[in-house]
Amino acid sequence: MKPVRPSQRTENVRYAIRDIVGMAKELEAAGQQMLWLNIGDPIQFDFDTPAHVTEAIAEAMRRGRTSYGPSSGTDDSVAAIRRESGRKGIPRPEEGHVFVTTGASEAIELALSALLNSGDDLLVPSPGYPLYTALLSKLEAVANPYFLDEERGWAPDVDDIVSRIGPRTRGIVLINPNNPTGTVYDAATLDAVVEVARAHDLVLFADEIYDKLTLDGVRHVSLASRAGDHPCVTFGGLAKCYLGPGLRVGWGVVSGQREAVADYEEAIAKLERARLCGSHPAQAAVSVALDGPHDHVAATVAKLQRRRDLMQEAVDAAPGIDCVPVQGAFYAFPRLHGVDDDAAFVRQLMAATGIVCVPGSGFGQRPGTAHLRFVLLPPEDVIETAMSRLTDFLAKTAGAGRP
Secondary structure, three states: OOOOOOOHHHOOOOOHHHHOHHHHHHHHHOOOOOEEOOOOOHHHOOOOOOHHHHHHHHHHHHOOOOOOOOOOOOHHHHHHHHHHHHHOOOOOOOOOOEEEEOHHHHHHHHHHHOOOOOOOEEEEEEOOOOHHHHHHHHOOOEEEEEEEEHHHOOEEOHHHHHHOOOOOEEEEEEEOOOOOOOOOOOHHHHHHHHHHHHHHOOEEEEEOOOOOOEOOOOOOOOHHHHHOOOOEEEEEEOOOOOOOHHHOOEEEEEEOOHHHHHHHHHHHHHHHHHOOOOOOOOOHHHHHHHHOOOHHHHHHHHHHHHHHHHHHHHHHHOOOEEOOOOOEOOEEOOEEOOOOOHHHHHHHHHHHHOEEOEEHHHOOOOOOOEEEEEEOOOOHHHHHHHHHHHHHHHHHHOOOOOO
């Protein structure tokens, strides 16, 4: 039999966060102690899913909630997301289409699939979460990256956004709090992006999966609350703020003028029906999580702040590296100086120190710059060890030439 040829749409699919794991596993198998600072999964560290969330799912299964559920989500989960949308200031939450999915990633895929034709383009942040570029490749659409401005705390470069808008540009993605930079955008920044979207009839996509994980008392503002009647799709889920990445429960909320979004909402609903439904028992956790106690959020934020401070202090003191202070989510995105190839640097760093992190090139960055992405989730002793090894590695390689 001839070799099976894969589709061309998979040729450019990359996911840097997991692509480095193969080398790390080989080093670990050879006896290297690995320090895992690469993946944003709190459960792999010292965080636990709140008991009331897991118990709600277990009780749902005991009661036989294992049949197919409604395509858009169960009544109780949809109602809870509408209440949460109201608390976030999303306009007319009782009217907009709500759809519950297998993780926020499926919500993103459904929303993009319902909007984009082959050859259309979508403005995505650079740096930004690589899921978007992977999905756009799959959809045979074009990732149109706009730069975040490191000199202004990774704020979106609005002039750059405007300069990249063309006849086939359909929307703008904003990740807030941002992965990978850890930045939280204020209302003025959001308003500037909304103004561009209004002027050019672009759909807004607000990835707000980390909305409750803001540090130092920084307030999160929902993009849809600033967009008003302009079309916006807001994504959320249980993975990050509710410490349940493996539960695979996410959602999207469509807002905007009813006449403007009605056909688009129905297109999303068609795709929902075609894939049947999200996990029926897991959706029992949505109302319990959103409407229930949030003690775990304060405890999580306190841990993240201490770990952010440890990492920031070490980076500030190390040679050849600096970092915009983290305000939210659980990532840091320090910049390397004197490095031409951050992917090669990451491989050398991993082999020499056991530190597993992700090269900034896997998220996008301005040409001529090099970055690393660290997660802030590991316990303090792991972060201290990793930062000590990083500092030593930078000092040793400073005069020896870097990749």
